Amino acid sequence: MARLKIYQLGSLILTCVVLVNAGVFRDNNNNQNDERRTCGYEGCPKIDPTKLNVHLVAHTHDDVGWLKTVDQYYYGGRNSIQKAGVQYIIDTVIDSLRKDPERRFIYVETAFLWKWWQRQTEKLREEVRGFINEGRLEIISGAWSMNDEATTHYHSIVDQFTWGFRRLNDTFGECARPKIGWQIDPFGHSREQASLFAQFGFDGMFFGRLDHEDKTARLKEQRAEFLWKASSSLGEKADLLSVALFNNYSPPPGFCFDILCQDEPLIDDPESADNNIDSRTKEFYNYLIDQSHYYQTKNIILTMGGDFTYQDAEMYFSNLDLLIRYTNKIYGSQINVFYSTPSCYIKSIHEADKIWTTKSDDFFPYSSDPHAFWTGYFTSRPTLKYFERMGNNYLQIVKQLSILSSKMDSDDLQHLREVMGVMQHHDAVTGTEKQHVAEDYARLLHESIVKSSDIISDAILKIASKNNTSNTYEDTKFYSCLLLNTSTCTVSEDSKKFVVTLYNPQSNPVSSYIRIPVNGKSYIVNDHTGAEILTQLVPIPLAVVQLPGRKSIATRELVFRALNISAFGYQSYFVSEKLSDDDEVNIADSDKSISSDLYDISVDEAGQVVVQWKKENIKVVQSFHYYIGAVGDNSNAEKRASGAYIFRPNESAIHNFIYSGYHEIFKGPLVQEIHLTVNDHVSLVVRILDNEEQVEFEWLAGPIPIDDKKGKEIVIRYSSNLQSAGTFYTDSNGREMLKRKRNYRPTWNLNLQEPIAGNYYPVTAKISLEDRDKGYKLSVLNxxxxxxxxxxxxxxxxxxxxxxxxxxxxxxxxxxxxQAFGTGLVARGIHYLVGGNLNNLDTIALAEKSMALKLSLRPWALFTPLNNTDNFINWKNNYNMKAGGLRKKLPKNIHILTYEPWKNGEILLRLEHLYEIGEATQLSQPAEINIGDLFTDFDITSLRETSLGGNQWIESMNRFKWKSDNNDIEYDVNNTSVDQQVYIKNGVINVLLRAREIRTFIITGTKKTSTFIIDK
Known part of the structure; x- marks a missing residue:
């Protein structure tokens, strides 16, 4: 039986008890005979320190959608596109493992494994559990999908790993807990991914793609294995031994034995004229010796597999059996070849006790040849990228409200988690899939959001309803309007009266502007106290009104500012159309500029927006431009075309749009706007919002014209008077910032033949530059x-x-x-522009963090239609219009990253420190918070800290230690030596977080009678 130590906080006294069958982390390996092989490092093959040890890793790389949809790949449909059927891969691998106990196989994509598992008999399931417990079938990485590392947000990366880990743990137990990251196919690699892997408890990671020049230099200098210093804030806790694979993730040339391959099999029949054992093993031996020259230890790894290989696993395994047998027989005095796993390889090189070189930047941008920079996918399919980000926003709300309404872990929530996990795949959010696959991803996410909508509606209804709620509102629903990005909402357009409820998924109160599509002339909005609040009617830009496929009748938006929406709470507003002959919509102002206490903004004769700071010496000119995509037949590097992956302009000069449009200015008490039409496919709204620090640029692009038979790539430039000395900064998956230097790479001498594409980087959340002489910083958040x-x-x-x-x-x-609606796709989005004085680091950092959270975790608008006879008093008598889920404000530098239903009534809680070391002064300092009485719906009675992925107790996380030659990276000593236990002081539960730290807990609590703080 599993014996787990847990910290109980009954009566707020920390005691240690032993739980039997605690059900948190399963252990399916307890009844194993000592003679049987075990999982984990203990079950690894013994290496021979006197020989070259060849770790032969049988694997398959199964994209969770790419050329075919997820289901088409799993079931083997549409083989005319690609011959691939994942169900047959797993079936035949199990058959082959059954035949020979020496064989091993690794599997990575939990989404496919789970789909397969649900369709198996219990007898087969037990057999598979046995293979896992014996270490013969090893789960590597363990996420729901192999995520992209450029366009994904860390919030979603953590979520999809957590869900994969949970499925594995619940199904297979401890032996299925991954120890190694396996990112063999993403198109470049982020530092944050390595940091997250370390926090998951991984001992190392493998990757396949890095810049061709970088790879050449690393192999030549034996730096293909290195210690990645993945966070200057977290220090050694984010260090990760990383391995660049020799042949990406393919087998040695000529040694692919899959049904998809054309290579010759091994034939050992002594009577056959085709017997080729001597020649094939000699060829194999030469390859092994060659590869060994580029790595530091007497161990090399061979990836024997590829895309959707092992559909007939016995074909592959039988040849590998022969290859191992005869290579060891003929060259056994020098070489030891055996079935292995990435984990066993990491164990072997750890035992070699080498000193490793270090790396502290990332692997972007990635180029596969001098003219193929994989930087186009950073932007490809912009509407799908936005939908994915919107999906994460929605998922966090569903998780929180599932707990707050006591609905907990429903099937609809689980489905939404899984679809969001699929969306992180390196051919999903990247936009590098076929069109029909992109449409299927969008279908999956849309259906999952719709399915889970009742969770949100029922939760708000349960929380808001007063005991005396009458039957008048028994059919009350809180609807999401998923087309607000096109200024469309059926409820607000069709209803004379409606309630809009804003739910805040952030862990601190937030004030936010809301824009509601309407078609009336005048409106009254009452807040939760009954007070009529200030509103403004603004015309919807003509380009939006004329969007292809838009069916809305709304021509204007009702704007108001929602003040102090409670953390993990909501605030409702009663909206009613006034019976008035006066039309209150803003009329275009004759002024030539808009202004506030901070800015003057105007449009020049070329259609460029000029922003002048009033209190700082900062000036920015915003403009639209485009590149013409290179066209070629891709027969060689010089003829590479710009496409879904590759950004390659056909010339170094950027093209300016001819300004053929116009602009209008609208002013009111809440918002001032410039509606700028550049031409028939590019337009912009520039906004200054009262009591907000940023300048908002809402851009619209498309349909991009192709009548001239030229592909185009549209960019926005923000040109300032700052001097940035060739340096700028981009975020890493929305988390820590990385320094970039134009035409430069920190780890090799760059020979750049594509000066534009070769200087492009992924921007997930923010891009910045600084003028150290003037003392200014400028940032754009997206x-x-x-x-x-x-x-x-x-x-x-x-x-x-x-x-x-x-x-x-x-x-x-x-x-x-x-294309959409018979024409080219139109995309619409937001940039926030903010600048400030570097002498006020905390002010800048706080403003930028607030804006980033507003863009990633926006207050979610829910709409409830009412009858014309309804009024505010009746609604107020039946429903609480303001409520909060937290009893107190958190420190400004602390955020609740995760609050979700777990197992057996438990809750998974993640707290994160929002700031890096050096990002701010006070805000980068450690912060302590009492979480015992933080939540309104329960008091915490027990908690225990886990690794970041929630699948290992923190005290059990014992990662390998590595020696490095690094002397140039300084860590905050206090940050790396902190005692990780929860502090119990004076009867409260205090959790300490240091710069950029994330701490994960499994908690339980005593439910309260009153679950929310209700503000009447």
Missing amino acids: DRAQGGSSLTDGELELMIHRRLLVDDAFGVEEALNE
């Missing part, structure tokens, strides 16, 4: 992943949309020519 750069000092550039007419020949075999 609402989805985009490619960005600073190609000229003082300038920030973000690519917002792409439409190309030629495929770039990396497998998709389709041009990135997205």
Whole structure:
């Protein structure tokens, strides 16, 4: 039986008890005979320190959608596109493992494994559990999908690993807990991914793709294995031994034995004229010796597999059996070849006790040849990228409200988790899939959001309903309007009276502007106290009104500011159309500019927006431009085309749009707007919002014209008067910032032949530059992943949309020519522009963090239609219009990252420190919080800390220690030596968080009678 130590906080006294069958982390390996092979490092093959040990890893790489949809890949449909059926892979692998106990296999994509598992008999399930317990079938990485590392947000990465880990743990127990990251196919690698892997408790990671120049240099200098210093804030806790694979993730040339391959099999029949054992083993031996020259220890790893290989596993395994047998027989004095796993390889090189070189930047941008920079996918399919980000926003709300309404872990919540896990795949959110696959991803996410909508509606209804609620509102629903990005909402357009309820998923109160599509002339909005609040009617821009496929009748938006929406809470507003002949919509102002205490903003004769700071010496000119995508037949590097993966402009010069439009200015008490039409496919709304620090740029691009038979890639530039000395900063998956230097790489001498694409980096949340002499900082925050750069000092550039007419020949075999409603795709999004004085680091950091959270975790608007006879008093008598889920404010630098239903009534809680070391002064300091009485619906009675992924107790996380030659990275000593236990002081439960730390807890609590703080 599993024996687990837990910290009980009954009566707020920390005691240690032993739980039998605690059900938190299963252990399916307890009844194993000592003679049987075990899982984990103990079950690894013994290596021979006198020989070259060849770790032969049998694997398959199964994309969770790419050329075919998820289901088409699993079931083997549409084989005319690609011959691939995952169910047959797992079936035949199990058959082959059954035949020979020496064989091993690794599997990675939990989404497919879970789909397969649900369809098996209990007898087969027990057999598979046995293979896992014996270490013969090893789960590597363990996420729901192999996520992209450029366009994904860390919140979603953590979520999809957590869900994969949970499925594995609940199904297979401790032996299925992954120890190694396996990122063999993503198109470049982020530092944050390595940091997260370390926090998951991983001992190492493997990756396949890195810049061709970087790889050449690393192999030559034996630096393909290195210690990745993945966080200057977290220190050694984020260090990760990383391995660049020799042949990406393919087998040695000539040694692919799959049904998909054309290579010759091994034939050992002594009577056959085709016997080729001597020649094939000699060829194999030469390859092994060659590879060994580039790595430091007497161990090398061979990835024997590839995309959707092992559909006939016995074909592969029988040849590998022969290869191992005869290589060891003929060259056994020098070489030891055996079935192994990535974990066993890491164990072996750890035992070699080497001193490793270090790396503290990332592997972006990735280029596979001098003219193929994989930087286009940073922006490809911008609407899908936005939908994915919106999906994460929604998922966090569903999780929180599932707990707050006591609905807990429903099937609909689990489905939404899984779909969001699929969306993180490196051919999903990246936009590098076929068009029909992109549409299927969107379908899956839309259906999952709709299915889970009742969780939100029922939760708000349960929390808001007063005991005396009458039957008048028995059919009350709280609806989401999923087309607000097109200024469309059926409820607000069709109803004379409605209630809009804003739910705040952030863990501190937030004030936010809301824009509601309407078609009336005048409206009254009452807050929860009954007070009529200030509103403004603003015309919807003509380009939005005329969007292809838009069916809304709304021509204006009702704007008001929702003040202090409670953390993990909501606030409702009663909206009613006034019977008035007066039309209150803003009329275009004759002024030529908009202004506030902070800014003067105008449009010049070329259609450029000029922003002048009033209190600082900062000036920014915003403008739209485009590149023409290179066209070629991809027959060689010089003829590479710009496509879904590749960004390659056909010339170094950027193109300016001819300003053929106009602009209008609208002013009111809440918002001032410039509606700028650049031409028939590019437009912009620039906003100054009362009591908000940022300048808001709401851009619209498309349909991108292709009448001239040229593909185009549209960018926004923000050109300033700052001098940035060739340096700028981009975020890593929405978390820590990385320094970028134009035309430079920290770890090799760059020979750059694509000066634009080769200076593009992924921007998931923010891009910044600094002028140290003047003491100013300028940042642009975005609402989805985009490619960005600073190609000229003082300038920030973000690519917002792409439409190309030629495929770039990396497998998709389709041009990135997205269409919708019979024409080219239109994308609409938000940039926040903010600048400030570096002498006020805390002010800048706080403003930027607040804006980033607003873009990633927005207050979610829910709409309830009412009858014309309904009034505010009746609604107020039946429903609480303001409520909060937390009893107190958190410190400004602390945020609740995760609050979700777990198992057996438990809750998974993650707290994060929002700031890096050096990002601010006070805000980067450690913060302590009492969480015992934090939540309104229960008091915490027990908690225990886990690894970041929630699948291992923190005190059990004993990662390998590595020696390095690094002397140039300094860590905050206090930050790395902190005692990780919860502090119990004076009867409260205090949790300490240091810069950029995330701490994960499984908690239980005593439910309260009153679950929310109700503000009447």
